[in-house]
């Protein structure tokens with residue numbers, strides 16, 4: 001009998017086949033006739049809704065890829081050489097394909113992110129019929145809990161955009177019936193074996209696909225990946241792992257983490273999440289640029305004077321001070337969320353919308369960036385402030401933050417891309433906590449109109465008359481373009497107006513949460529919105545020397561009051577590059 005290698009298993013056996021385990025690989029009997037060969041990207045197993053309609057790259061979505069895990073991990077390479085890949089497909093019957101099941105395990109289920117984002121997103125996907133017919137959700141954490149207690153916990157926090165919809169309660173009950181809990185240690189292979197037993201029990205011999213969401217602190221990522229991959233991988237079907245940030249603290253620790261993860265998983269089993277890539281407006285950035293003739297020709301140093309990536313929150317690090325103090329705003333927001341948006345904004349046109357083509361272009365632009373210099377960065381930290389009889393704590397008032405902490409809660413930076421398209425254009429980033437507003441946006445400031453015929457009508461400040469394109473990522477999603485026009489009447493007075501695509505006016509339905517899109521993509525095997533290891537490497541390579549310098553030189557942050565617009569240093573930084581921040585007023 002001919003045999004085939006499957007890359008998914010640890011040492012698990014399916015009762016329905018004579019399967020012999022070889023490390024993580026299972027030798028499957030080839031039964032020509034009743035079994036069919038599964039190509040690398042076969043039409044995906046149909047779930048309750050047509051996923052094709054929701055593909056985030058506009059292509060029919062990939063199949064349940066039974067090839068996941070074939071490349072990348074040393075273990076995979078040990079058994080399947082790339083040149084042999086064609087021959088290493090697993091043989092799975094049509095019936096099995098149709099009877100596949102999906103098990104999603106949320107590791108760290110007792111935590112903040114799981115309650116706030118992951119369970120609500122899963123419920124929203126279920127409500128909207130985007131999960132397969134046969135799926136279940138497992139919570140895993142150290143906290144002792146029964147299934148019922150997990151369900152109670154989830155139901156209390158299951159506030160999501162679906163709340164006001166029809167049948168929400170019935171749907172919630174049905175969803176909760178599919179939720180189970182298993183308590184265990186994060187470094188115990190035995191506990192993950194027990195989880196595997198429970199998963200097998202529910203999967204009842206079907207072709208099972210398993211998704212692990214690591215919603216845990218980063219110091220335990222590797223333990224969990226080891227235990228899950230060795231003891232709870234799917235023996236038939238794919239196993240994928242979503243990893244939450246932070247992916248390391250610097251270039252070296254990130255590489256170390258990648259090496260460790262790749263010891264147990266292939267790169268294409270690892271889904272490094274950056275939830276900003278799942279936000280509607282960030283998704284729309286490429287559409288706006290590449291599908292509108294009016295924008296694409298302007299997308300270069302010839303017409304763009306500066307690009308600004310702005311993130312602000314009107315609350316501090318309350319409750320997360322312990323985590324935050326070890327990272328700071330540059331690692332928390334700039335190195336990932338803002339840099340990812342920058343890469344999407346500035347990349348060259350990809351060959352296609354396929355994940356690898358898009359990610360290749362992002363890596364290229366990240367690697368073309370000029371080393372970030374301390375003189376192009378300012379850092380700040382919020383201090384306590386009283387306003388209207390209410391007092392707001394300073395960053396170091398948090399019990400979990402050292403009193404003498406120099407960790408920045410605000411930073412502004414000017415970055416440059418050394419390529420022909422962007423040479424000399426400042427990409428200004430600004431990110432801060434405890435500011436006057438919550439907002440995330442991309443601002444594109446265009447150059448002055450050469451020889452402007454209406455120069456006289458603008459007054460002395462020509463900057464005020466330049467076009468600006470704003471993508472407001474949140475809140476109140478919008479894309480607006482500031483233009484100059486004539487005030488109606490007999491005179492010739494010019495005005496600044498906005499061509500405004502306000503999402504809530506144009507599209508009255510709610511916008512899905514970023515976690516919904518990303519979870520759905522991970523289930524579908526669509527990797528475009530997840531970070532590849534070389535992208536991560538390039539991102540850390542850019543920021544690590546700066547972070548080290550800030551720490552070595554013990555740069556003291558500029559203090560700013562809680563609820564203010566942040567340190568004035570940010571304005572000097574912009575002025576040094578001959579531009580102004582576009583968000584100077586609330587209605588800008």
Ligand SMILES: NC(=O)C1=CN([C@@H]2O[C@H](COP(=O)(O)OP(=O)(O)OC[C@H]3O[C@@H](n4cnc5c(N)ncnc54)[C@H](OP(=O)(O)O)[C@@H]3O)[C@@H](O)[C@H]2O)C=CC1
Pocket residue numbers: 108109110111112113114141142143186214215216217218220244245246323
């Ligand atoms: N919360 C958020 O808004 C965001 C979080 N993230 C990232 O997502 C991940 C999860 O975040 P969040 O839910 O806030 O994290 P939590 O601190 O709430 O931790 C999640 C769970 O992990 C377990 N845990 C916590 N600390 C430890 C520890 N030192 N050792 C072992 N287990 C521990 C706890 O479960 P138990 O004790 O039951 O085992 C806890 O419920 C983190 O990597 C975080 O950086 C990313 C973006 C936003």
Ligand SMILES: O=C1O[C@H](COP(=O)(O)O)[C@@H](O)[C@H](O)[C@H]1O
Pocket residue numbers: 275313332333440
């Ligand atoms: O990753 C993070 O993001 C949140 C902000 O996310 P948003 O979707 O609410 O804008 C931020 O508060 C947190 O510090 C950071 O770790």
